[in-house]
Amino acid sequence: MTPTIQIPITTITFPEIALRVRDAHKLRGYFGTLFREHSPLLHNHFEEGSDGAGPQYRYAYPLVQYKVLRKVPTLVGLGEGAGLLVELFLKMRELRLDGVTYPVLSKHIRHEQATIGLSDDLHTYRYETLWLGLNQKNYKAYHQADAAAKATILKNTAVANLLTFVEAFGLKLDKNQPEQRVLLKLTPTEPVTTKFKNVEFLGFGGSFTTNVLLPDDVGLGKQAARGFGTVRKLA
Template identity: 55%
Template sequence: MRSDTAALTTITLPEIRLRVRDAHKLRGYFGELFREHSPLLHNHYEDGTFRQQYPLVQYKVLDGTPTLVGLGEGAALLVELFLRIRELDIDGRHYPVQAKHIEHRTEAIGPVAGLRRYRFETLWMPLNQDNHRQYQTQSAAEQQAQLTRILTNNMLALLKAVGAYASDMPLLLVHLLPGEPVVTQFKNQSMLGFMGEFVANIALPDGVGLGKSVARGFGAVRRVD
């Protein structure tokens, strides 16, 4: 079965240690630092309107390490900006960047013949206000089915963003093992997030995000088999 490919750039700052919840501060810092460069860096256009598409530049803290991930156009953009990353300012604390690593490669993405297992490295946020209320009223089996549908749609949104979606694409087969939900504060509201694992017949690059607010580090995945 054919899978498409996408350019992927990962930048890490290995000598700086941050908390997972600082990922949105990374986004704020770099989005402001390079505000005039591209709306892909902060997902807002010049007139202030929000860019609704899947974010092609994402900011994460993985294993304590500040990480930037770019896909497609975002991958090329991070290569261009790499040498201009010289410091961080997080909550008024100044971090000189004395070491930084960049990896730029082409990754397979899209349906594959076999099943692959993935783990969420950061909280997956599948629910919005409306389907959160629906989720709370359902049986365990209905909740599982709802989350599986949402995860499938999350992956399709990613494929469309990098041009790897086709109308005749084979059906995605997804089995989700979400684990226990975690209550977290999201934009000053209590929402449910999930860690867990899933199995699917799709190739996904390590580090890309699925679900809500992936630009701020949520829903980062890693292959585990």
């Protein structure tokens, strides 16, 4: 029997406001500041470390994510983050980004239970936003590698992203058991250079087929809280 669990997921959209994909980090900054006192899940760092050295970052998988999907500002909360977004939903009356105030005339909320984990079937997902498939450790290796080695680096990263996601909700997989191995075939696009906080990253589009069950609109990989690596299942 393949291991799965159910998690709550809340999605909030603002359909009358049109933004650019790159505005996702502004959403995170706005809501993270507006509701700072409620939970570190909203801005992914704690107010102060135990040594009094100032804010300490929360490096776990982000349970609240900020995105612009198909031009629509979108907030996604998973697990504990799902309940938090439901609690704050009625308080969201405007968006203020770069000195521009957008009145919230309408907002939609969807709260549901999603099944995640391993499946007996294969599922194909598309990256709706750029996936940052390289970290500091493998960035240099990727540039020095031949085509086959580059494909292996990206596949290993994508598998690691999936494991990080399911393990964030307490689902531990034993790769030594054949029925618990993550299967993945990655079909990335050619990389494009994207800049975030004045740092250049290589981003990839494309799709992948896997035996992992994922909810629509969740992020995988680096900067998932800011909208990168958002996936959607293909019919």
